Amino acid sequence: MNLNKLIKLIPKTDLHCHLDGSIRPETILDIAKKEHIPTINDDLNSFQKEVKILGKCNSLKEYLNKFYLPIKIMQKKEYIYRVTLELLEDALKENIKYIEIRFAPLNHLDGGLTLDEVIETVISAMNYGRSNLHIMSNLIICALRHEPVEKAIKLINSAKKYAGKGVVALDLAGNEADFPPEIHTKPFDLAKDYNIHRTVHAGETGIVENIMKSIKLLHAERIGHGTYAYKDKNTLVYLAKNKIPLEMCITSNVNTSAVNSYEEHPIKKYLDYGLAVTVNTDNTTVSNTTITKEFEYLVKYQNFDLEDIKKVTENGINFSFASAEDKLKLHAEYSSFIKRFLGSGGVCY
Ligand SMILES: [Zn+2]
Structure with a gap:
């Protein structure tokens, strides 16, 4: 079997996917029109560049500007439900069997919704996806670096009742350069107390120290990106020794010039160094990518071979925050795929 064909068919996971960065452009435009939210372009073709980075931008800040419209249109339950469901449908087309969707509920209160309503709406679409589309998912809620820590405390206190019922982890997202991890220790202490997992965006924009700070001060069990880990040997050794997974998103890193x-x-x-690398999309719309494309780029530009693909795919299952029951299902599906396509003398070229 051709490696690219296998990439399309292999059952995959996506552990780092932002809901607001992965909305279909046609949906953003449709809701913007309905809600009279101004856009620069009103035909879909020209509109794409308002919500996508095609190639490179100058910084993470410029990248984050692409989230303005998506967040603006996600202020009513019906729209939040719709974009979540569409994301699950799109993930399924790429043979993603399990996805951890993340977003910042605090960004969706402008229309009068409460934090509970925002979170419940996403969980309700995820439950529909599990029952009717047969795609498993969990929710990671993001605290925002530039917001006061009190808001993140409010968020985690609101989310704790959904622990084990859709919400699996707390993340810290946003402008890493100006807001270091130590500002947000309290909400991450609480997440740990509430048995909610922790993953933190760190080392994405050149500040390698944020990786160890996130692990030591915020109890991070996984690191979002960690691209700059190579800048500090001790960090690399620690990540390898303690099997701290990196949620890598290579197109996003090219976009932001990381x-x-x-x-x-x-x-x-x-x-190759032995780090627990996983492959993810970050933002399918903003980064104009899919999980399949991310794997294809790895083969094309990084010389990933079959063993590499298998390793990162298995890491995606093993290091997910899925329940033991869901992990068993994912492993069974993956093993049966490998046996069917590669077993008993099957070759991949
Ligand atoms: Zn991210």
Whole structure:
């Protein structure tokens, strides 16, 4: 079997996918029109560039500007439900069997919704997806770096009642350069007390110290990106020794100029070094990608072979925050796929 065909068919996970960065452009435009939210372009073709980065931008800040319209249109239950369901439908087309969707509920209160209503709406679409589309998912709620810590405390206190019922983890997202991890220790202490997992965006924009700070001060069990881990040998050793997974999103890193090109991304070096690397999309719309494309880029630009693909796919299952029961299902499906397509003398070229 051709490696690219296998990439399309292999059962995959996506552990780092922002809901507001992964909304279909036609949906954003449709809701913007209904809600009289101004856009620069009103035909879909020209509109794409308002919500996508095509190539590179100058910084993470410029990248984050692409979230303005998506957040603006996600202020009513019906729209939040719709974009969640559409994301699940799109994920399924790429053979994603389990996805951890993340977003910042605090960004969706402008229309009068409460934090509970925002979170419940996403969980309700995820439950529909599990029952009717047969795609498993969990929710990671993001605290925002630039917001006062009190808001993140309110968020985690609101979310604790959904622990084990859809919400699996707390994340810290946003402008890493100006707001270091230590500002947000309290909500992450609470998440740990409430048995809610922790993952933190860190080392995405050149500040390698944020990786160890997130692990030590915020109890991070996984690191979002961790692209700059190579800048500090002790961090690399610690990540490898303690099997702290990296949620890597290579197109996003090219977009934000965290790396110069796909070829220069450190992902293969990390994998060969023994780090627990996982492959994810970050934002399918903003980064104009899919999980299948991310794997294709790894083969094309990073010389990933079959063993590498298998390793990161297995890591995606093993290091997910899925329940033991869901992990068993994912492993069974993955093993049966491998047996069917590669077993008993099957070759992949
Ligand atoms: Zn992210």
